Amino acid sequence: MAMVKVSVLLIGILTGLVFGNWVDGFEEILNFNETAASFLDSEHMEAFGASKAARATDVLMVGLTLIQGADAKGAVCMDGTLPGYNWHRGYGSGANSWLIQLEGGGWCNNLRSCVYRKTSRHGSTAYMEKEIAFTGILSDKAGYNPDFYNWNRIKLRYCDGASFSGDSENKAAQLQYRGQRIWLAAMEEFMSKGMRSAKQALLSGCSAGGLASILHCDEFRGLFSGNTKVKCLSDAGMFLDAVDVSGGRTLRNYFGGVVGSQGLKNTLPRVCTDHLDPTSCFFPQNLVDNIKTPLFILNTAYDSWQIQSSLAPSSADPSGYWHDCRLNHSKCSPAQIQFLQGFRNEMLKALNRFSLSKQNGLFINSCFAHCQTERQDTWFANNSPVIGNKAIAQAVGDWYFDRTSVKAIDCPYPCDKSCHHLVFRQA
Numbered sequence: 001m002a003m004v005k006v007s008v009l010l011i012g013i014l015t016g017l018v019f020g021n022w023v024d025g026f027e028e029i030l031n032f033n034e035t036a037a038s039f040l041d042s043e044h045m046e047a048f049g050a051s052k053a054a055r056a057t058d059v060l061m062v063g064l065t066l067i068q069g070a071d072a073k074g075a076v077c078m079d080g081t082l083p084g085y086n087w088h089r090g091y092g093s094g095a096n097s098w099l100i101q102l103e104g105g106g107w108c109n110n111l112r113s114c115v116y117r118k119t120s121r122h123g124s125t126a127y128m129e130k131e132i133a134f135t136g137i138l139s140d141k142a143g144y145n146p147d148f149y150n151w152n153r154i155k156l157r158y159c160d161g162a163s164f165s166g167d168s169e170n171k172a173a174q175l176q177y178r179g180q181r182i183w184l185a186a187m188e189e190f191m192s193k194g195m196r197s198a199k200q201a202l203l204s205g206c207s208a209g210g211l212a213s214i215l216h217c218d219e220f221r222g223l224f225s226g227n228t229k230v231k232c233l234s235d236a237g238m239f240l241d242a243v244d245v246s247g248g249r250t251l252r253n254y255f256g257g258v259v260g261s262q263g264l265k266n267t268l269p270r271v272c273t274d275h276l277d278p279t280s281c282f283f284p285q286n287l288v289d290n291i292k293t294p295l296f297i298l299n300t301a302y303d304s305w306q307i308q309s310s311l312a313p314s315s316a317d318p319s320g321y322w323h324d325c326r327l328n329h330s331k332c333s334p335a336q337i338q339f340l341q342g343f344r345n346e347m348l349k350a351l352n353r354f355s356l357s358k359q360n361g362l363f364i365n366s367c368f369a370h371c372q373t374e375r376q377d378t379w380f381a382n383n384s385p386v387i388g389n390k391a392i393a394q395a396v397g398d399w400y401f402d403r404t405s406v407k408a409i410d411c412p413y414p415c416d417k418s419c420h421h422l423v424f425r426q427a
């Protein structure tokens with residue numbers, strides 16, 4: 001028992017450290033550098049039972065493939081390198097089914113943060129790991145991933161800085177903002193590798209990738225004929241246009257920088273930009289009601305990234321009142337919890353109309369976490385988070401295969417005892 005507790009704590013801490021790495025552009029949250037980050041990524045994996053010895057045999061490692069010829073289409077990473085993906089081929093009953101998981105990893109919002117990003121694994125395939133672990137929704141084991149384990153599973157790597165949606169450049173700074181072209185070149189590549197004859201397809205992604213799966217959902221369906229079952233899943237992509245603890249709009253200001261520096265007004269969904277400003281159209285709450293393709297929204301009601309970076313960042317908390325609560329939810333005062341309940345209410349309100357549509361799915365659990373599909377412990381495990389006894393993998397599978405309707409909304413914190421909360425290192 002003591003062992004279990006220690007390892008859960010360790011997972012929380014390591015995840016916290018790794019997680020900090022996604023928060024490029026929000027460096028004030030955790031001190032970080034890329035060397036330390038990639039070291040911790042492997043530590044992180046081992047914390048999930050993939051010891052060094054087991055890694056080769058148990059956890060599937062999948063190599064990076066570059067999209068040859070993408071540069072001729074102007075589809076390049078921020079530094080001009082070819083974009084890439086990791087693909088594990090489907091087999092058996094999954095041979096004609098395709099899961100595309102869009103990688104997340106924050107954004108850059110100004111020249112300084114984009115120049116920095118260009119020489120990191122989120123801005124260049126030259127800096128990416130040569131292979132990555134496929135776990136959770138990417139796992140190849142039926143026991144870990146009951147519905148998608150034998151599908152073609154692809155992780156499309158994120159190297160454009162704006163959720164796969166830019167199409168511009170900053171010549172003077174030698175920065176390419178080509179997310180939209182990367183998206184298109186990747187889809188052409190997958191079509192040519194067999195996705196063209198897919199019977200089933202699911203576009204997914206987490207964090208900045210979860211936002212991208214919303215932004216590209218209808219485009220994705222448009223690639224297929226009416227005979228293909230196409231749906232989309234957004235994990236931790238429900239970034240709210242929320243008021244922070246000082247009454248400001250930290251995330252709106254930040255997204256304004258992303259949208260402005262990459263000139264996204266031309267590439268964001270026109271059904272939104274024709275009546276709202278482009279920054280608003282980077283917020284899913286202004287997009288999800290108009291998506292025609294069946295969409296599943298998975299998010300925690302107390303998204304730990306949003307608490308740290310949008311609601312209570314240190315820039316909005318000069319007195320440090322939120323410091324301890326930001327890093328560890330059990331240190332929040334009743335007033336702070338009440339503020340966070342307000343955020344949950346906003347989340348539910350933003351999804352109200354969306355949830356009325358029969359084809360959509362919903363799983364909003366009352367946990368302090370961010371991204372639950374790619375981690376084995378949150379996707380599907382003996383003690384993974386549940387709502388009404390249903391784990392996330394089961395909820396998503398039930399919805400995708402139309403076994404049951406899934407509109408799962410948890411009771412407010414602290415009622416859920418199945419959470420895997422993230423607890424961050426004291427900075």
Ligand SMILES: *[C@@H]1O[C@H](CO)[C@@H](O)[C@H](O)[C@H]1NC(C)=O
Nearest residue numbers: 031032033034035036037039
């Ligand atoms: C980054 O972290 C590594 C490993 O901890 C360390 O050796 C290196 O000096 C750090 N670099 C910077 C710029 O802080």
Ligand SMILES: *[C@@H]1O[C@H](CO)[C@@H](O)[C@H](O)[C@H]1NC(C)=O
Nearest residue numbers: 009012328329330331423424
């Ligand atoms: C989080 O806070 C609780 C309550 O103060 C404490 O018992 C626990 O050890 C803290 N966790 C970490 C990882 O600091």
